[in-house]
Amino acid sequence: MTNREQEIFDLIKKNPMISQSELGEILGITRSSTAVHITNLVKKGKILGKGYIVQDKPYVTVVGGVNMDIHGFPKNRLIPGDSNIGTVKMSLGGVGRNIGENLIRLGIETKLISVLGDDIYGTKLLEESALIGLDTKDCLILKGENTSIYLAVLDETHDMSVAISSMDIYERMTVNFIKEKKHVFEHSKLCILDTNIPIDVIEYLLSNHRNTDFFLDTVSTAKAKKARHIVGNIHTLKSNKIEIEAITGIEIKNEDDLKRNCEYLMNKGVKKVFITLGKEGVFYCDNTTMNKIKAKNVKPINATGAGDAFMAALVYCYVNNIDINKSAKIAIAASIVALSHENTINPNMSIENINLTMKELKIC
Incomplete structure (x- = not known):
């Protein structure tokens, strides 16, 4: 100002x-x-509207995917190539939106920037976001377009068997649109990106907002490749093994390979790296620490939202100046809380329940 x-x-x-x-x-x-x-x-986003409502609270910004999640649960063992008796449930989803809702439930003021259609799903997503306090006023709403849909079939253990994503609408997010949101990024505590958004938007944000710390969720192996040439501008990278391999080109067969990947990324300029290993836990590092935490044996009810909760917990820890070792433990506990509910987002997500999970499972 x-x-x-x-x-x-x-x-x-x-x-x-x-x-x-x-x-x-x-x-x-x-x-x-x-x-x-x-x-x-x-x-500049300092005054929010008529009556001079002042924007004075610190907030984080998420730029990423918003979609309707459709999950199929088989009643018995999943039989590929056949019609399986089971249940189908719908819930709000999208990596960016999921991270945003988890952040709201963790008490972090959050703005979401995404692209939606003006269809029934888009309307529902906006209405539900308003109810929980997730700020979506900077989203791009396209007339006559269909909101993104994520369709997943889970197996008898409630782990994902196959999924189809219909997300072409994200390509309508342009650099010119993002330029109009300059004030949002300049006043953000930090910004979270997911690789659903176009690569030129990711590159523009990382190149033109050097005073903002960016967290990146790589989403999938194919989309992780978008980060290959600009990963050095990322503050915190959250990814799994095969997504990390897609970025670095270094195959992971053992713990030494995990270390080599972390060293490669740190040399590029990444400040913190978290490599999720599924049932094996998480491997993480910063400029002073390199460590691995083993996962707890927990039977998932729905595995699709664990990664989003993990990222939200990392953001919570950054905002609250929590060191990397405790951050990894809190993030694992958050993912366990997410796994324990049939919805993509556990409505009981809170820092209190994360702490309770850490205590019950002795994550310390």
Whole structure:
């Protein structure tokens, strides 16, 4: 903000109902000049709207996928190539949105930037986001387009057997659209990206907002390749083994290979790396620590949301200045909380339940 904008902002903060004329009289400027400064404050995201609602709380921004999740659960052993008796459930999803909802449930103010259609699913996603307090006002809503859909079939152990994603709408997110959100990124505590969004958008954000720390979720092996040439600009990278291999080109067969991958990424400029290993746990590192935590033997009810909860917990730890060792433990506990509910997002997700899980499973 300019000095004059700061003066106006401080006066509005003290009296949100103050008029433009009153502001002008106090500062010795015209009402029209005051209006120009207020317009600039709105554009910069410091004032949220009529009545001078001040944006003063720290927040994080998520740029990524939003979709409707459709999950099929077989009643008995899954038989490929056959019609399986079971149940089908729908829930709100998308990596970016899932991370955002988990963050809200962990008490972190969160803005979500994504692309949706104006169909029944898009409307539902916006309505439900508003109910939980997830800010979606910066999303791009496209008329006549279909919101992304993620269709997954789980096996008898409730682990994913196969999935199909219909996500072409994400390609409609452009660099010009992202440029209009400059003020959102400049005032974010940090920004989380998932690789559902176009590579040119990822590259633009990482190249033009160097004062913002970026967390990256690689989502899938194919999409992880988008990070190959710009991974050095990432603060925290969360990925699994095969996604890491897609970025570094270094095959992982043992723990030494995990170390080599971490060293490669750290040399590129990444500050923190978390490689999720499924049932084996997580391998992680920063510039002072390289360690592995084994996973707890937990039977999942739904495995699709564990990674999103893991990332949200890492963000929570960053915001609260928690060291990397404890961050890894909290993130594992968060993923276990996510695994224990049939929905992609466990409605009982909270830091209290994460701490309780850590205590019960002796994650310490």
